[in-house]
Every structure is written in C-alpha cells, then in structure tokens.
Amino acid sequence: MQELGTSAAAARARAIYDYGHTAIFASSFDPRFHMLLYVPPAASDGRKIDLLVAVHGTGRTSAIEFRDGFAEFGRYHDCAVLCPIFPMNVRGDGARSGYKYIEEADIRYDSILLSMVEEMAEKYGQDWSRFAMFGFSGGGHFTHRFAILHPERLWAASIGAPGSVTLLDPGRDWWVGIRDVAERFGKPFDAKALARVPVQMVVGGLDLETWEITHKEGSKYWMDGANDAGETRGQRLRTLARSFEAAGVNITFDEVPGVAHDRMKVLDRVKDFLAETLARRRAA
Template sequence: MHAEQAPSERYKKMYRRGSTTVFASRHDPRFAYCLYVPEGLDEDPGAYTLLVAVHGTGRTMSAYRDAFAEFAEYHRCVVLVPLFPVGPCGDGEPDGYKYIIEGDIRYDRAMLAIIDEVSQELGIDASRFLMFGYSGGGHFCHRFLYLHPERLLAASIGAPGAVTLLDDKRDWWVGIRDFERVFGHPIDLETMREVTIQLVVGAADIETWEINHQPGSRRWREGINDAGPTRIDRNNALRASLEGHGMQVEQAIVPNVPHDGMKVLPVVKAFFKRVLETRNHSQGAAKESSAKEIGA
C-alpha cells in the first residue's frame, strides 16, 4: 500500500513541474515567467540545461513554453519563458524590452535575476544557457548577446524587425558607438565569438508595415531603415555584420513561412540539438582524457 503523497509534494508536482503556473519575479514583480520542468529533473538536476525562449509583441509566453516541452524531455532542458508585459512604466509602451533599457528598467538584468531565481530553485547550472527569441524576442535576444555573451551557450535570433549592427559609427541601438557609455562596459567581441549563433527568418516574411519607421515617429533613429526594407534584408545585414567580426553564424531562411514564430521552431530545435550534442561530446572527450591522465 502506497503512502499518501504529502500536500507539498502534490503542490510541487501540479504547479512547479511539467507546464508550470506563472510566477512573479522576486527581483521585480512587474515581470513574470513560466516554466516547463521535465519530471526527471529531480533525479539529476545537474544534467539539465536551461533554454530561455523570449516572446514577441503578442506575449504568447505559454505557447512557446509548450512548443519546447517535448524537446525539453528528450534533451534534458528546463524551458523558461519570461513575460515582459506592455507598459510596465505605466505608459502603455509595448516595445521597451526589445531595446533593453526603458525608464528605470534594464531588461537584461531583469532576465538574469529570473534565471538566477530559477536555477537556485531547481538546482540546475544556468551559468551558460540556450536563448531563442522571435520578432520582439529576436530584438531582445541579439542585444542580450551583445551584453552578456559569457552567459550564452547558443543564441537563436528570429526575425527581429530592427537590428543593432556592430557599427561603431552609429549610436545605440542602431549601432554600438556609444555602447560603453550606455552600459558601463565595452562590448566583448572576443567572447561573442565563442557563442554559436543562428539567424532564422521565414522566406515569405516580407511585410514592412510594422518595421519601417519615418522621421518623427516613436521608433525613429538615424539609420534605422538602412539594414533593408524587410526582415529578410535585416537578417542578412545582421549576418554580414556578425560574420565581419568573426562570429560563428548559421542562417536559416525557412521556405514558405511568413512572420510566424511557431513555424520556424523545427529548425531552431534542430540547431539547439546540434549545439547540445557538440557540447556533450566535448565534455565526454574531456572526461575521458582526464581519466586517462589520472590512470597514467
């Protein structure tokens, strides 16, 4: 006869494992997150990798969480999806998180605080993690890469409407000329070269109404439209900029796909699978070499 499960264990299983409930960030309750936590995590938390998926303007956080659930089970990942709501400063602004800084908010720091909270709660190593972002999330993802490359194992950057190029002749966020003044430290191109990067966009993602800005508009910056009229053009411009500075870049222009994050996920998952297999192979080879040295 099985002992009745304690209420605390039932609560954990129902709300903190599998597809979890939504949690407010302890660091800044204006922001929240949900998780997918595989049932096997508690047997060996140290074997799990964190996968962060950042939503776009539609804030479809749970859809991305659920879309990565099967991948997480097979590849021993915990999926973390933040929620950066519209208007955290009380002004109805929908796009602040995309550009990292908004009022008193540094969204990269808010993200890292959530990651620290989750890694401590679950006992996983989140010193380096996978990050995917699409559309607005693609904005966030590539700018987070510029700020914290040491934290990323790989970055999959999906169809951002505006890109920050490694251009030292234009100011943030079109370029990086004033990066050190804005963020308090220089950009670390050397560490960025250690991150495996994917750029992904649909081959039919050609609408421009949301991403081309005119002087006087809310998002206007000098040079904002110079990367090209479509998301495909801007994807290509970002690729050229990254590769021109020695980055490892894999580009996927997915046939017959419009601006739809769910439809590019198969190529994103295949990319992350390769990254994890390469990492695991390298770790296995290092352990085998170390064992041989000890036995010598």
C-alpha cells in the same frame, strides 16, 4: 486552493506547479515581470540539466506557445525552458516595445532576465551560469541585443525575424550601432566572447511585410540609420548576419521556404540547431 500542511500534499503541489508545465511565477527581483517554465522530469530526480530561455514577441502570448512548443524538446534533451513575460504598459504609458531595446527609462530588461535565471537556478538547484536563448520577432530584437551585451552568458543564440537590428558598428550609437555601449550599459562590447557563441538566424522566406518595422522620422525609436539594414525582416537579418560574421561569429542562417511571419513554423529549424549545439556542448 487551501494549502495542506502534510509533506505528501506539499510534494503533490510541487509536482503540479513547479515541474512539467509550471505555474506563472512573479519575479522576486521585480514582481511586475513574470515567467513560466517547462521543467523536465530529470530535474525532479536531482540531475543537472541545461536551460533554454525563449522570449516572446510583441503580443506576449507566444510565451505560453514557446513553453509548450519546446516542452518535448526539453523533456528529451534534459533542458528546462524559461519564458519571461515582459508586459505591455508596465510603466502606465501604453508602451509595447521597450524590452526589445533592452532599456526603458529606469528598467533594464537584461538585468531582469538574468535575475529570473538566477532565481530559478537556485529554486531547482542548477548551474545556469550559461544558457541558450531563442526569440522571434520582438523576441528576436531582445535576443540579438542580449547576445551583444552578454555573450559570456550564452552557449547558443537563435535570432528569429527581428523587425530592427543593432549592427556591430562602432561609428553609430545604440540602438543602430554599438559606439556607446560601454557608457550606456556599463560594460564594453566583447567581440571575442560573441565569436564563441554559436548563432542561428532564422526567418520565413515569405516574411515580407514592412508596415510594422519601418521607422518614421519623429517616432519613438527613430534614429539616423534606423532603416539602413534593409526593408524586410529577411533583408535586415542578412545584414545582421554579415555584421556578426565580420566580427568572427559563426552564423547558421535558415530561411524557411513558404513561411511568412509565423513563429511556430520555424521552431523545427530552431530545435535542430539547438539539439546539434547541445550535443557538441556536452561532448566537449
């Protein structure tokens, strides 16, 4: 498309590509990674809005589904939706799951996500020093580990059906526990900061398949204790909830009846949680 130099054409292009359901942007920090957003009309009027980061699962296609699925929520709650895209095979090795564990060789996915938030905050003139995060399946992996590492950046976290969980266990190393978090990630675990974050954990009542989440000895992410949290996603999420609660975190646990591993069928529960949390945040 030929770019026109007139101010009217520039304003029209911004309206089409930068607001509402946006184009896909490459990260300036690392252009291997991308993002797309929903930016509500309030932002174009200069109002201050909040931010929800919604993290895709292993297939990555849910980035678009989440952007579109949360768009109405964002419009009526003055909340932008940012969906990062962490592609498979980013290092040319066919790997699917690196982002779920925060680090992959020299890639720090938490740093990439934070750079995306900062870049978009500057683009839209917003203060997004704190934001909410939702992720389902692989995104649930990322979300609860991000919350462990960066609780001070979150005003809410919704953790959906992760296949494996990191417990707040100081006797085991990452990713099963948190004993070496300070050495590995350059900052200690802050239990008090995490306890200030409202956390939802959500899983389908029929989310019972285990073929993709059972770690085999010798596999890439195998560690002693890799399967100790339970067999199914629901069992593992309840174990994570108990671990967080023991650290003083207030957990809203939602098991959705009749739902298997279906990300779109839990979104209403997530929206209810975020709307209630956002209302309390603004009232305070």
